[in-house]
Amino acid sequence: MEIRKNFFAGTGGIIAVGGIIGILAALLQKLGNPGNMGICVACFDRDIAGALGLHRADVVQYLRPEIIGFVLGSFVAALAFKEFKPRSGSAPLARFLLGMCAMIGALVFLGCPWRVVLRLAGGDGNALFGLLGLISGVGLGVLFFRQGYSLGRSSKHSFGLGLLMPLTILGLLALRLIFDQVPGEPKSGVLFYSVKGPGSQHAALAISLGIGLVVGVIAQRSRFCTMGAIRDLILFKQTHLMLGFLSLLVFAFITNLIFGQFHPGFAGQPVAHTQSFWNFSGMLVAGLAFALAGGCPGRQLFMSGEGDGDAAVFVLGMIVGAAFAHNWGLASSPAGIGPHGMAAVIVCLVTCLFIGITNTRKMA
Amino acid sequence: MSETVDARGLSCPQPVLLTLNKLSGMTGGECIVIVDNEVSLENVSRAASNKGWSVNDVSQDAEEYRILLKK
Numbered sequence: 001m002e003i004r005k006n007f008f009a010g011t012g013g014i015i016a017v018g019g020i021i022g023i024l025a026a027l028l029q030k031l032g033n034p035g036n037m038g039i040c041v042a043c044f045d046r047d048i049a050g051a052l053g054l055h056r057a058d059v060v061q062y063l064r065p066e067i068i069g070f071v072l073g074s075f076v077a078a079l080a081f082k083e084f085k086p087r088s089g090s091a092p093l094a095r096f097l098l099g100m101c102a103m104i105g106a107l108v109f110l111g112c113p114w115r116v117v118l119r120l121a122g123g124d125g126n127a128l129f130g131l132l133g134l135i136s137g138v139g140l141g142v143l144f145f146r147q148g149y150s151l152g153r154s155s156k157h158s159f160g161l162g163l164l165m166p167l168t169i170l171g172l173l174a175l176r177l178i179f180d181q182v183p184g185e186p187k188s189g190v191l192f193y194s195v196k197g198p199g200s201q202h203a204a205l206a207i208s209l210g211i212g213l214v215v216g217v218i219a220q221r222s223r224f225c226t227m228g229a230i231r232d233l234i235l236f237k238q239t240h241l242m243l244g245f246l247s248l249l250v251f252a253f254i255t256n257l258i259f260g261q262f263h264p265g266f267a268g269q270p271v272a273h274t275q276s277f278w279n280f281s282g283m284l285v286a287g288l289a290f291a292l293a294g295g296c297p298g299r300q301l302f303m304s305g306e307g308d309g310d311a312a313v314f315v316l317g318m319i320v321g322a323a324f325a326h327n328w329g330l331a332s333s334p335a336g337i338g339p340h341g342m343a344a345v346i347v348c349l350v351t352c353l354f355i356g357i358t359n360t361r362k363m364a
Numbered sequence: 365m366s367e368t369v370d371a372r373g374l375s376c377p378q379p380v381l382l383t384l385n386k387l388s389g390m391t392g393g394e395c396i397v398i399v400d401n402e403v404s405l406e407n408v409s410r411a412a413s414n415k416g417w418s419v420n421d422v423s424q425d426a427e428e429y430r431i432l433l434k435k
Contacts (some may be wrong), residue, residue, distance in 0.1 A: 153373030293374040
């Protein structure tokens with residue numbers, strides 16, 4: 001048979017997708033999202049955890065429509081191109097814990113790999129340490145893969161099981177529509193809404209959802225993955241996904257310049273702290289967790305839309321991890337790391353290493 | 365006789381890793397890689413091409429792809 005042509009999976013496609021995401025992310029910031037946080041999968045999952053009341057940090061509670069759009073956009077694209085393949089059963093508990101560790105590490109840094117790039121594109125020098133941590137964490141994951149690391153094979157599931165994550169996300173959208181934000185009120189029905197802080201800063205619902213859907217579709221088609229970009233470069237010396245990663249950086253930077261959103265420096269950067277070692281360490285843990293789970297947080301969302309139940313479990317782990325991060329004082333704030341942030345980094349690193357070592361053929 | 369790599373049910377990057385490991389031990393010939401999703405099909409094809417192998421044929425059986433690599 002002839003391989004179906006997929007423009008987005010080619011070199012031009014991945015560069016275009018990275019560029020579009022970079023432009024849209026900078027635009028979302030212009031339209032109301034927090035500084036250097038036009039799109040941040042970790043922060044937005046954390047805001048969703050807050051909106052659902054899983055944590056009560058009142059500055060980070062908002063049911064981010066972008067995340068809903070990511071999953072549903074990917075779901076629609078996967079259905080349209082006959083790539084919706086329900087599957088699961090590859091070490092779900094390990095993936096749940098990796099999701100928790102990834103989120104906790106990301107919240108020590110204050111951002112996912114997407115936001116590492118967006119913070120750099122906005123001039124935040126602290127993100128350099130996050131980037132170094134991310135590369136180191138993914139590099140550590142590559143060492144495990146070279147030694148035969150695997151969480152085992154998944155198996156095919158029924159169409160109905162594959163629908164569970166998209167339907168769950170659709171349920172969140174229904175909640176968002178039913179319990180719309182009441183200006184100045186911290187709660188609407190069952191949903192919490194921040195009235196101050198990053199959670200109160202957001203673009204209009206239709207814009208956030210619309211951009212989320214577009215990103216979901218093009219990311220599903222291109223297999224855009226920020227962790228994979230670094231991993232493939234180290235593991236295979238392949239630059240394909242890295243072109244998308246760099247394109248995101250360049251186009252977000254250019255768009256930031258146009259909108260006057262580029263402010264180089266270290267101190268006083270939006271939703272960021274200057275504790276370099278912990279910026280590095282947080283992202284090291286997150287990078288390792290993403291590598292061991294096979295995808296950055298965005299990619300996990302897109303795969304969950306394609307019917308991958310294991311990716312969905314990782315996403316749920318991230319949301320629960322965010323709840324613990326804020327309930328237990330593990331997450332950082334612009335003032336610095338949380339009271340238990342150091343302990344959290346160590347525990348999460350040990351957890352990831354345990355999963356890595358015990359699932360590596362040459363070591364186990 | 366051609367070599368075979370069964371990468372069904374494995375997530376990224378393992379299909380590519382298994383394929384490249386197999387190909388690195390071969391100077392030429394044929395290798396069939398079995399995957400069960402489009403992403404792995406694209407990734408394995410791209411990686412093999414980068415290593416000088418040609419993707420000679422792809423056959424689809426139910427929800428599996430058999431990628432025939434030649435050098």
